[in-house]
Amino acid sequence: YTLKSLWPFHAFLHTVLQQLISKDTGQIFIEPVDQNEVPDYGDIVKHPMDLQTMESKIKKFEYDSLEAFETDFNLMISNCLAYNSKETIFYKAGIKMRDQGGTVLRTAKRDLKALE
């Protein structure tokens, strides 16, 4: 890859990320869980992930495919559903983000395929 040929793909990922951010109406996925506020978080969640971290990974060209980007999205959701019990607002927001974010990613995958 040259930076030029790579760049449109990363602009595409940034657009997909903005759509995921717009679904995070409770703003609970937008930044890393503060482990000072949630002291036992690290006992359960070994690989934290959030939307801000995903943005910085885009900027550092750490995603070379939409599948790699989707893997981090799925990690963020599974962390949320693992740490929070089912009756919590956080868990319910996780289900909502899984479903709405899933639709965003399905559309992105279809659009990317149309480009190839």
Ligand SMILES: CCOC(=O)c1ccc2c(c1)NC(=O)[C@@H](C)N2
């Ligand atoms: C100021 C206290 O913030 C939180 O307790 C808190 C803030 C954000 C959170 C979270 C907890 N838990 C989570 O599982 C992920 C999804 N987000």
